[in-house]
Amino acid sequence: MEKITAARPGIHLRDLSLSAVIAGFVAVLVGYTSSAAIIFQAAAAAGATPVQIGGWLSMLGLAMGLSSLGLSLWYRIPVLTAWSTPGAALLATSLPGTSLNETIGLFLFANALILLCGVTGLFARLMNIIPPAIAGAMLAGILLRFGLEAFGALQGSPVLAGAMCAAYFLARRWLPRFAVLLALAAGLAVAAGQGALAFTGLETAWVMPPFIRPEFTLHALVGIGIPYFVVTMASQNAPGIATLQAAGYRVPVSVLISVTALLALLLSPFGGFSVCIAAITAAICMGPDVHPDPARRYMAAVAAGGFYLLAGLFGGAIGQLFSALPPALIHTIAGLALLGTLSGSLFRALQEEKERDAAIVTFLITASGLTLFGVGAAFWGLVGGVLVWLLLSRR
Numbered sequence: 001m002e003k004i005t006a007a008r009p010g011i012h013l014r015d016l017s018l019s020a021v022i023a024g025f026v027a028v029l030v031g032y033t034s035s036a037a038i039i040f041q042a043a044a045a046a047g048a049t050p051v052q053i054g055g056w057l058s059m060l061g062l063a064m065g066l067s068s069l070g071l072s073l074w075y076r077i078p079v080l081t082a083w084s085t086p087g088a089a090l091l092a093t094s095l096p097g098t099s100l101n102e103t104i105g106l107f108l109f110a111n112a113l114i115l116l117c118g119v120t121g122l123f124a125r126l127m128n129i130i131p132p133a134i135a136g137a138m139l140a141g142i143l144l145r146f147g148l149e150a151f152g153a154l155q156g157s158p159v160l161a162g163a164m165c166a167a168y169f170l171a172r173r174w175l176p177r178f179a180v181l182l183a184l185a186a187g188l189a190v191a192a193g194q195g196a197l198a199f200t201g202l203e204t205a206w207v208m209p210p211f212i213r214p215e216f217t218l219h220a221l222v223g224i225g226i227p228y229f230v231v232t233m234a235s236q237n238a239p240g241i242a243t244l245q246a247a248g249y250r251v252p253v254s255v256l257i258s259v260t261a262l263l264a265l266l267l268s269p270f271g272g273f274s275v276c277i278a279a280i281t282a283a284i285c286m287g288p289d290v291h292p293d294p295a296r297r298y299m300a301a302v303a304a305g306g307f308y309l310l311a312g313l314f315g316g317a318i319g320q321l322f323s324a325l326p327p328a329l330i331h332t333i334a335g336l337a338l339l340g341t342l343s344g345s346l347f348r349a350l351q352e353e354k355e356r357d358a359a360i361v362t363f364l365i366t367a368s369g370l371t372l373f374g375v376g377a378a379f380w381g382l383v384g385g386v387l388v389w390l391l392l393s394r395r
Contacts, residue, residue, distance in 0.1 A: 015296040016303075019177040023290045023337065024303025026180055027281040028311065029325075030334045031082055042088045043271070045095035046103040055209030056271030061312025063263055063272045068305030071256065077249045078285040078301035081260055082278035086235035086376050087228050094224045101215035106225035107268040108214050111261050113229045114237070118258030123233070127241050127253050133355035134362045134385040135246040136348030141366025141381055142239060142280060143342045150335020157328035160190045164332045180289055180337045187329040196326045209270040232276060234379035240277025242382070246345055247286040248294060279378070280338075287340035358389035 039060070043053040064081045071079040095103060117123040153161035167186035171179035191197050237257060244251045256277055264275040285300035349359040362385030370377040 015291075015299045017177070017291055017296075017299065018181070020285075020290050020297065020299040021303045022178075022181040022184070023285050023287070023300040024305075025307055026184070026333060026337045027080060027278075027284040027300070027304045028307040030284065030330070030337075031278070031281045032311065039083065039088055042091040042095065045092050046098065047100045048271075052100075052210065052212075052271065056273070058312050058314075059209045059267055059270050059272035060274070061308050061310075063267050063275045063312075065305045065307075065309030065312055067260055067263055067275055068301050068308060070305075071259065072298045072301040072305065075252070076295070076298045077244065077251060078247075078282060078290075078298045079244070079251070079256060080278040080282040080285055080301040080304055081275050082236070082240075082281055083274040084228075084232040084236040084276045087232040087274055087276075090228055090231050091224070094227070098220055098224065099215065101213055102217050102220040104212045104269055105214040105216040106220045106228065107273040108265060109216070109221045109225040110229040110232065111265040111268055111273075113226075114233060115258060115261035115265060117233065118254050118256075118261055121254045123237070123241075123257050124253035127238070127245070130242060130245075130382060130386060131355055131358070131389060132246065133349050133352050133359040134382065134389060135242040136345045137359035137362035137385060138239065138366050138378055138381045139243050139246045139279070139283065140342055140345035140349055141363045142243075142378055143283060143338050143345065144363075144367045145369075146280070146331075146335045146338050147342055148335075149331040150339075153328040153331045157326065160187060160194070160196075160326065160328050161332045163187065163190045164329070164336065168336045177289065177291075180333070183336050184333050187333060191326050191329055196329075198324045209272075211269050212271070214269060231376070232274065235376035236276040236279070238382065239279040239378040240282060243279045243282055243286070244277070246348060247283075247341070249286075283341040284334075284337045287338070287344070289337070289340050354393070355389060357392055358385045361385050361388045 039057065040053055043056050048056065060083050064083070067081040068079065071081070091103075098106075150161070151165075154165070164183045164187040168179050168183035171182040175182065188197075241251060241253055241256070260275040260277065264272060267273075267275070281304070282301070285304060286294075286297055290297045290300045346363075349363060350356055362381045364381075365384045366377050366381030368377055370380055372380060
Protein backbone atom coordinates (compact mmCIF):
# COMPACT_ATOMS: atom_id res chain seq x y z
CA MET A 1 0.00 0.00 0.00
CA GLU A 2 1.29 3.42 -0.93
CA LYS A 3 2.34 5.62 1.97
CA ILE A 4 1.40 9.29 1.77
CA THR A 5 3.92 11.76 3.12
CA ALA A 6 4.36 15.51 2.86
CA ALA A 7 7.27 16.87 0.86
CA ARG A 8 7.51 19.98 3.00
CA PRO A 9 5.40 21.85 5.53
CA GLY A 10 3.35 24.82 4.49
CA ILE A 11 -0.04 26.21 3.61
CA HIS A 12 -1.35 25.69 0.09
CA LEU A 13 -4.72 27.35 -0.47
CA ARG A 14 -5.22 25.38 -3.67
CA ASP A 15 -5.63 22.31 -1.47
CA LEU A 16 -8.68 23.85 0.22
CA SER A 17 -12.06 22.71 -1.05
CA LEU A 18 -15.68 22.99 0.04
CA SER A 19 -15.86 19.23 0.51
CA ALA A 20 -12.90 19.41 2.91
CA VAL A 21 -14.56 22.18 4.92
CA ILE A 22 -17.79 20.17 5.12
CA ALA A 23 -15.89 17.06 6.22
CA GLY A 24 -14.19 19.10 8.94
CA PHE A 25 -17.53 20.43 10.14
CA VAL A 26 -19.09 16.96 10.19
CA ALA A 27 -16.08 15.63 12.15
CA VAL A 28 -16.57 18.30 14.83
CA LEU A 29 -20.34 17.73 14.76
CA VAL A 30 -19.86 14.01 15.40
CA GLY A 31 -17.20 14.68 18.04
CA TYR A 32 -19.39 16.94 20.13
CA THR A 33 -22.71 15.18 19.71
CA SER A 34 -21.30 11.72 20.39
CA SER A 35 -19.40 12.47 23.59
CA ALA A 36 -19.86 16.01 24.94
CA ALA A 37 -22.40 14.64 27.42
CA ILE A 38 -19.72 12.29 28.78
CA ILE A 39 -17.44 15.27 29.42
CA PHE A 40 -20.27 16.94 31.37
CA GLN A 41 -20.71 13.77 33.43
CA ALA A 42 -16.99 13.35 34.11
CA ALA A 43 -16.53 16.99 35.14
CA ALA A 44 -19.64 16.89 37.33
CA ALA A 45 -18.38 13.68 38.98
CA ALA A 46 -15.19 15.57 39.89
CA GLY A 47 -17.27 18.27 41.59
CA ALA A 48 -16.88 20.95 38.91
CA THR A 49 -19.48 23.72 38.86
CA PRO A 50 -21.50 24.47 35.69
CA VAL A 51 -19.25 27.49 35.06
CA GLN A 52 -16.14 25.34 35.42
CA ILE A 53 -17.61 22.69 33.10
CA GLY A 54 -18.19 25.36 30.45
CA GLY A 55 -14.59 26.46 30.93
CA TRP A 56 -13.36 22.91 30.51
CA LEU A 57 -15.22 22.60 27.21
CA SER A 58 -13.73 25.91 26.11
CA MET A 59 -10.21 24.75 26.92
CA LEU A 60 -10.73 21.39 25.22
CA GLY A 61 -12.03 23.09 22.08
CA LEU A 62 -9.07 25.47 21.94
CA ALA A 63 -6.59 22.65 22.60
CA MET A 64 -8.01 20.43 19.86
CA GLY A 65 -8.24 23.34 17.47
CA LEU A 66 -4.65 24.48 17.94
CA SER A 67 -3.19 20.96 17.82
CA SER A 68 -5.23 19.89 14.78
CA LEU A 69 -4.33 23.05 12.88
CA GLY A 70 -0.66 22.99 13.80
CA LEU A 71 0.04 19.30 13.21
CA SER A 72 -2.02 19.04 10.01
CA LEU A 73 -0.45 22.12 8.43
CA TRP A 74 3.08 21.16 9.48
CA TYR A 75 2.96 17.57 8.24
CA ARG A 76 0.25 18.00 5.59
CA ILE A 77 -1.57 14.90 6.72
CA PRO A 78 -5.06 14.86 8.30
CA VAL A 79 -4.06 14.79 11.98
CA LEU A 80 -7.21 15.45 13.97
CA THR A 81 -7.09 15.46 17.75
CA ALA A 82 -9.81 14.70 20.26
CA TRP A 83 -10.41 14.24 23.94
CA SER A 84 -10.28 10.67 25.23
CA THR A 85 -13.90 9.56 25.18
CA PRO A 86 -13.10 6.15 26.76
CA GLY A 87 -11.04 7.98 29.36
CA ALA A 88 -13.88 10.40 30.08
CA ALA A 89 -16.28 7.48 30.48
CA LEU A 90 -13.88 5.90 32.97
CA LEU A 91 -13.63 9.19 34.88
CA ALA A 92 -17.41 9.61 35.00
CA THR A 93 -17.71 6.32 36.88
CA SER A 94 -14.51 6.55 38.96
CA LEU A 95 -14.31 10.17 40.14
CA PRO A 96 -17.21 10.33 42.64
CA GLY A 97 -15.58 10.75 46.04
CA THR A 98 -12.44 12.31 44.54
CA SER A 99 -11.90 16.04 45.08
CA LEU A 100 -11.48 18.43 42.17
CA ASN A 101 -7.87 19.13 43.21
CA GLU A 102 -7.08 15.41 43.29
CA THR A 103 -8.68 15.08 39.86
CA ILE A 104 -6.33 17.71 38.42
CA GLY A 105 -3.41 15.89 40.05
CA LEU A 106 -4.27 12.59 38.39
CA PHE A 107 -4.69 14.40 35.03
CA LEU A 108 -1.13 15.73 35.35
CA PHE A 109 0.15 12.30 36.37
CA ALA A 110 -1.53 10.42 33.51
CA ASN A 111 -0.52 12.97 30.87
CA ALA A 112 3.08 12.84 32.12
CA LEU A 113 3.05 9.06 31.60
CA ILE A 114 1.68 9.52 28.06
CA LEU A 115 4.39 12.10 27.35
CA LEU A 116 7.00 9.62 28.58
CA CYS A 117 5.69 7.00 26.13
CA GLY A 118 6.01 9.55 23.34
CA VAL A 119 9.51 10.88 24.01
CA THR A 120 10.99 7.42 24.60
CA GLY A 121 9.56 6.08 21.32
CA LEU A 122 8.08 3.05 23.09
CA PHE A 123 4.59 3.61 21.70
CA ALA A 124 5.90 4.07 18.14
CA ARG A 125 7.79 0.77 18.31
CA LEU A 126 4.67 -1.05 19.43
CA MET A 127 2.56 0.48 16.63
CA ASN A 128 5.11 -0.42 13.95
CA ILE A 129 4.61 -4.17 14.46
CA ILE A 130 0.91 -4.03 13.51
CA PRO A 131 0.31 -5.26 9.91
CA PRO A 132 -1.73 -2.89 7.67
CA ALA A 133 -4.49 -5.51 7.28
CA ILE A 134 -5.03 -5.64 11.05
CA ALA A 135 -5.03 -1.85 11.33
CA GLY A 136 -7.62 -1.67 8.55
CA ALA A 137 -9.75 -4.37 10.18
CA MET A 138 -9.67 -2.57 13.52
CA LEU A 139 -10.79 0.67 11.89
CA ALA A 140 -13.59 -1.14 10.05
CA GLY A 141 -14.73 -2.68 13.33
CA ILE A 142 -14.80 0.73 14.99
CA LEU A 143 -16.79 2.28 12.15
CA LEU A 144 -19.28 -0.57 11.64
CA ARG A 145 -21.56 0.70 14.41
CA PHE A 146 -21.86 4.08 12.72
CA GLY A 147 -22.82 2.52 9.41
CA LEU A 148 -25.44 0.35 11.09
CA GLU A 149 -26.87 3.29 13.03
CA ALA A 150 -27.20 5.34 9.84
CA PHE A 151 -29.56 2.81 8.29
CA GLY A 152 -31.07 1.80 11.62
CA ALA A 153 -32.35 5.39 11.87
CA LEU A 154 -34.72 4.56 9.01
CA GLN A 155 -36.86 2.58 11.44
CA GLY A 156 -37.51 5.37 13.93
CA SER A 157 -37.26 8.37 11.57
CA PRO A 158 -37.98 7.07 8.06
CA VAL A 159 -38.67 10.47 6.50
CA LEU A 160 -35.64 12.24 7.96
CA ALA A 161 -33.14 9.40 7.47
CA GLY A 162 -34.66 8.42 4.12
CA ALA A 163 -34.35 11.95 2.74
CA MET A 164 -30.72 12.12 3.85
CA CYS A 165 -29.85 8.73 2.33
CA ALA A 166 -31.61 9.63 -0.92
CA ALA A 167 -29.81 12.97 -1.12
CA TYR A 168 -26.47 11.32 -0.39
CA PHE A 169 -26.69 8.58 -3.02
CA LEU A 170 -28.17 10.85 -5.68
CA ALA A 171 -25.30 13.26 -5.05
CA ARG A 172 -22.82 10.38 -5.20
CA ARG A 173 -24.07 9.79 -8.74
CA TRP A 174 -23.82 13.37 -10.02
CA LEU A 175 -22.04 15.53 -7.38
CA PRO A 176 -19.89 13.09 -5.36
CA ARG A 177 -17.75 15.71 -3.60
CA PHE A 178 -20.86 17.41 -2.19
CA ALA A 179 -22.72 14.26 -1.15
CA VAL A 180 -22.26 14.76 2.61
CA LEU A 181 -23.14 18.46 2.38
CA LEU A 182 -26.36 17.77 0.47
CA ALA A 183 -27.30 14.96 2.86
CA LEU A 184 -26.79 17.31 5.82
CA ALA A 185 -28.81 20.05 4.10
CA ALA A 186 -31.64 17.60 3.40
CA GLY A 187 -31.63 16.45 7.01
CA LEU A 188 -31.73 19.99 8.39
CA ALA A 189 -34.57 20.91 6.01
CA VAL A 190 -36.67 17.90 7.00
CA ALA A 191 -35.91 18.36 10.72
CA ALA A 192 -36.90 22.03 10.50
CA GLY A 193 -40.13 21.09 8.73
CA GLN A 194 -40.90 18.58 11.47
CA GLY A 195 -40.16 21.14 14.21
CA ALA A 196 -37.37 18.92 15.56
CA LEU A 197 -34.76 21.70 15.89
CA ALA A 198 -34.57 23.41 19.30
CA PHE A 199 -32.02 26.24 19.10
CA THR A 200 -33.11 28.14 22.20
CA GLY A 201 -31.45 29.24 25.42
CA LEU A 202 -27.88 29.02 24.14
CA GLU A 203 -25.16 30.68 26.24
CA THR A 204 -22.53 32.19 23.93
CA ALA A 205 -20.35 34.08 26.40
CA TRP A 206 -16.65 33.21 26.67
CA VAL A 207 -15.88 31.35 29.88
CA MET A 208 -12.29 31.69 31.13
CA PRO A 209 -11.33 28.46 32.89
CA PRO A 210 -9.86 29.16 36.35
CA PHE A 211 -6.56 27.62 37.45
CA ILE A 212 -7.18 24.66 39.77
CA ARG A 213 -4.37 23.74 42.15
CA PRO A 214 -3.44 20.05 41.76
CA GLU A 215 -3.28 17.70 44.71
CA PHE A 216 -1.50 14.35 44.49
CA THR A 217 -2.76 11.42 46.53
CA LEU A 218 -1.70 7.80 46.15
CA HIS A 219 -5.23 6.39 45.91
CA ALA A 220 -6.20 8.80 43.12
CA LEU A 221 -2.97 8.34 41.12
CA VAL A 222 -2.93 4.54 41.37
CA GLY A 223 -6.66 3.84 41.52
CA ILE A 224 -7.75 6.23 38.75
CA GLY A 225 -4.66 7.81 37.15
CA ILE A 226 -3.03 4.57 35.96
CA PRO A 227 -6.28 3.03 34.60
CA TYR A 228 -7.02 6.34 32.85
CA PHE A 229 -3.55 6.30 31.28
CA VAL A 230 -3.98 2.71 30.06
CA VAL A 231 -7.47 3.31 28.68
CA THR A 232 -6.41 6.50 26.91
CA MET A 233 -3.39 4.89 25.26
CA ALA A 234 -5.12 1.62 24.37
CA SER A 235 -8.58 2.86 23.41
CA GLN A 236 -7.86 6.33 21.99
CA ASN A 237 -4.26 6.90 20.90
CA ALA A 238 -3.67 3.38 19.53
CA PRO A 239 -6.81 3.41 17.33
CA GLY A 240 -6.03 7.00 16.32
CA ILE A 241 -2.54 6.14 15.06
CA ALA A 242 -3.82 2.93 13.46
CA THR A 243 -6.50 4.93 11.64
CA LEU A 244 -3.87 7.18 10.07
CA GLN A 245 -1.73 4.21 9.14
CA ALA A 246 -4.69 2.29 7.73
CA ALA A 247 -5.47 5.27 5.48
CA GLY A 248 -1.94 5.07 4.08
CA TYR A 249 -0.32 7.98 5.92
CA ARG A 250 3.22 7.63 7.26
CA VAL A 251 2.97 9.42 10.59
CA PRO A 252 5.63 10.53 13.10
CA VAL A 253 4.07 8.55 15.94
CA SER A 254 6.37 9.69 18.75
CA VAL A 255 6.04 13.35 17.78
CA LEU A 256 2.24 13.21 17.64
CA ILE A 257 1.97 11.49 21.01
CA SER A 258 4.53 13.83 22.60
CA VAL A 259 2.98 17.06 21.28
CA THR A 260 -0.57 16.16 22.27
CA ALA A 261 0.50 14.87 25.69
CA LEU A 262 2.57 17.99 26.39
CA LEU A 263 -0.37 20.21 25.46
CA ALA A 264 -2.68 18.24 27.75
CA LEU A 265 -0.08 18.41 30.53
CA LEU A 266 0.10 22.21 30.28
CA LEU A 267 -3.68 22.67 30.12
CA SER A 268 -4.72 20.11 32.74
CA PRO A 269 -4.89 22.68 35.61
CA PHE A 270 -7.43 24.62 33.51
CA GLY A 271 -9.59 21.61 32.62
CA GLY A 272 -7.94 20.66 29.31
CA PHE A 273 -7.44 17.18 30.68
CA SER A 274 -7.05 15.23 27.44
CA VAL A 275 -5.63 15.82 23.95
CA CYS A 276 -5.29 12.61 21.94
CA ILE A 277 -5.14 11.40 18.35
CA ALA A 278 -8.68 11.09 17.00
CA ALA A 279 -9.88 7.90 15.35
CA ILE A 280 -13.56 7.99 14.34
CA THR A 281 -13.76 11.73 13.66
CA ALA A 282 -10.39 11.64 11.91
CA ALA A 283 -11.68 8.93 9.59
CA ILE A 284 -14.29 11.40 8.34
CA CYS A 285 -11.42 13.61 7.17
CA MET A 286 -9.64 10.81 5.29
CA GLY A 287 -12.27 9.43 2.92
CA PRO A 288 -12.44 9.90 -0.86
CA ASP A 289 -15.38 12.29 -0.45
CA VAL A 290 -12.96 14.82 1.07
CA HIS A 291 -10.74 14.97 -2.01
CA PRO A 292 -9.77 12.47 -4.71
CA ASP A 293 -6.11 13.16 -3.91
CA PRO A 294 -5.16 11.74 -0.47
CA ALA A 295 -2.31 14.27 -0.22
CA ARG A 296 -4.86 17.10 -0.09
CA ARG A 297 -7.19 15.66 2.52
CA TYR A 298 -5.24 17.29 5.35
CA MET A 299 -7.30 20.44 4.75
CA ALA A 300 -10.33 18.66 6.22
CA ALA A 301 -8.47 18.33 9.53
CA VAL A 302 -7.37 21.96 9.20
CA ALA A 303 -11.02 22.99 8.75
CA ALA A 304 -12.01 20.85 11.74
CA GLY A 305 -9.33 22.61 13.78
CA GLY A 306 -10.88 25.94 12.86
CA PHE A 307 -14.32 24.76 13.93
CA TYR A 308 -12.89 23.45 17.20
CA LEU A 309 -11.37 26.87 17.86
CA LEU A 310 -14.80 28.43 17.36
CA ALA A 311 -16.27 25.86 19.71
CA GLY A 312 -13.64 26.77 22.29
CA LEU A 313 -14.32 30.48 21.98
CA PHE A 314 -18.02 29.94 22.55
CA GLY A 315 -17.55 27.60 25.47
CA GLY A 316 -20.37 25.12 25.95
CA ALA A 317 -22.67 26.81 23.42
CA ILE A 318 -21.45 24.66 20.52
CA GLY A 319 -22.07 21.50 22.49
CA GLN A 320 -25.56 22.75 23.33
CA LEU A 321 -26.13 23.66 19.69
CA PHE A 322 -25.21 20.21 18.44
CA SER A 323 -27.24 18.62 21.21
CA ALA A 324 -30.32 20.39 19.83
CA LEU A 325 -30.14 18.35 16.62
CA PRO A 326 -32.28 15.19 16.34
CA PRO A 327 -30.32 12.01 17.16
CA ALA A 328 -31.47 10.42 13.89
CA LEU A 329 -29.85 13.27 11.95
CA ILE A 330 -26.56 12.83 13.80
CA HIS A 331 -26.53 9.06 13.36
CA THR A 332 -27.35 9.25 9.68
CA ILE A 333 -24.86 11.96 8.72
CA ALA A 334 -22.09 10.25 10.70
CA GLY A 335 -22.71 6.90 9.05
CA LEU A 336 -22.97 8.35 5.54
CA ALA A 337 -19.81 10.43 6.01
CA LEU A 338 -17.91 7.29 7.04
CA LEU A 339 -19.13 4.94 4.28
CA GLY A 340 -16.11 5.55 2.04
CA THR A 341 -13.64 5.07 4.87
CA LEU A 342 -15.43 1.92 6.06
CA SER A 343 -15.39 0.31 2.62
CA GLY A 344 -11.72 1.24 2.11
CA SER A 345 -10.80 -0.25 5.48
CA LEU A 346 -12.58 -3.51 4.68
CA PHE A 347 -10.77 -3.69 1.35
CA ARG A 348 -7.37 -3.21 3.00
CA ALA A 349 -8.23 -5.73 5.72
CA LEU A 350 -9.10 -8.53 3.29
CA GLN A 351 -6.72 -7.72 0.44
CA GLU A 352 -3.90 -10.04 1.56
CA GLU A 353 -5.05 -13.67 1.71
CA LYS A 354 -2.40 -14.70 4.25
CA GLU A 355 -3.60 -12.03 6.70
CA ARG A 356 -7.37 -12.51 6.31
CA ASP A 357 -7.87 -14.77 9.33
CA ALA A 358 -6.11 -12.32 11.63
CA ALA A 359 -7.96 -9.40 10.05
CA ILE A 360 -11.41 -10.96 10.47
CA VAL A 361 -10.65 -11.79 14.12
CA THR A 362 -9.61 -8.18 14.65
CA PHE A 363 -12.76 -6.91 12.93
CA LEU A 364 -15.14 -9.13 14.91
CA ILE A 365 -13.58 -8.44 18.31
CA THR A 366 -13.51 -4.70 17.66
CA ALA A 367 -17.10 -4.64 16.40
CA SER A 368 -18.30 -6.72 19.36
CA GLY A 369 -17.94 -3.87 21.84
CA LEU A 370 -16.00 -6.12 24.22
CA THR A 371 -14.63 -4.40 27.33
CA LEU A 372 -12.19 -6.14 29.68
CA PHE A 373 -10.52 -4.53 32.70
CA GLY A 374 -11.92 -1.16 31.62
CA VAL A 375 -10.15 -1.31 28.23
CA GLY A 376 -12.27 -1.09 25.08
CA ALA A 377 -12.77 -3.43 22.14
CA ALA A 378 -10.41 -1.60 19.75
CA PHE A 379 -7.42 -2.53 21.90
CA TRP A 380 -8.48 -6.14 22.34
CA GLY A 381 -9.16 -6.37 18.61
CA LEU A 382 -5.56 -5.35 17.95
CA VAL A 383 -4.26 -7.81 20.54
CA GLY A 384 -6.35 -10.70 19.22
CA GLY A 385 -5.50 -9.95 15.60
CA VAL A 386 -1.76 -9.67 16.24
CA LEU A 387 -1.74 -12.92 18.23
CA VAL A 388 -3.56 -14.80 15.44
CA TRP A 389 -1.24 -13.24 12.86
CA LEU A 390 1.86 -14.28 14.81
CA LEU A 391 0.50 -17.80 15.22
CA LEU A 392 -0.52 -18.33 11.59
CA SER A 393 2.44 -16.53 10.02
CA ARG A 394 4.74 -19.25 11.35
CA ARG A 395 2.97 -22.05 9.47
